[in-house]
Amino acid sequence: MNITYQQLGFIADTYIPILFLTSCVILIKEISALGFKPNHQQIRSIILSVVVIFFIMLIDSQLQIWSKIGLDYSTHTALSLVFVIFLSFKGKISLLLSVISMVCYAILMMIQNYHTMADILSTAIVIIPILLFLQQK
Numbered sequence: 001m002n003i004t005y006q007q008l009g010f011i012a013d014t015y016i017p018i019l020f021l022t023s024c025v026i027l028i029k030e031i032s033a034l035g036f037k038p039n040h041q042q043i044r045s046i047i048l049s050v051v052v053i054f055f056i057m058l059i060d061s062q063l064q065i066w067s068k069i070g071l072d073y074s075t076h077t078a079l080s081l082v083f084v085i086f087l088s089f090k091g092k093i094s095l096l097l098s099v100i101s102m103v104c105y106a107i108l109m110m111i112q113n114y115h116t117m118a119d120i121l122s123t124a125i126v127i128i129p130i131l132l133f134l135q136q137k
Contacts, residue, residue, distance in 0.1 A: 008112055011108065012109065012112055016080050020083060027039060027042065053127060054075075066119070071118050071119050076115065077124055081124065084098045084101070085131045089135065
């Protein structure tokens with residue numbers, strides 16, 4: 001069975017929406033079980049995380065930080081990491097599945113020529129500490 005470039009593109013394009021929907025379902029379940037107040041911080045931290053990664057994208061587009069070193073800021077990587085990190089805090093199995101899915105997504109981005117390994121890693125190195133700080137409990 002051969003998968004076409006377009007089919008791989010469709011898979012890549014659905015990864016972040018699937019992460020978002022999965023995160024929403026988990027949050028809705030937690031809100032149903034515990035109420036809104038205990039989950040307020042999680043929702044706030046996810047929204048703030050998204051704002052920060054797009055703010056970094058804006059700064060990079062103005063200052064050309066990544067391009068000055070021959071790279072490209074990977075908004076795909078940054079946005080997916082918002083949800084991967086959120087999901088990774090939900091237990092060991094969720095952590096494992098989130099990390100595996102992110103690695104597969106990174107490979108897919110490289111196959112599709114969205115980004116290079118250096119783009120993905122440089123973005124992750126900058127973004128992960130920020131997201132961990134914002135999303136820690």
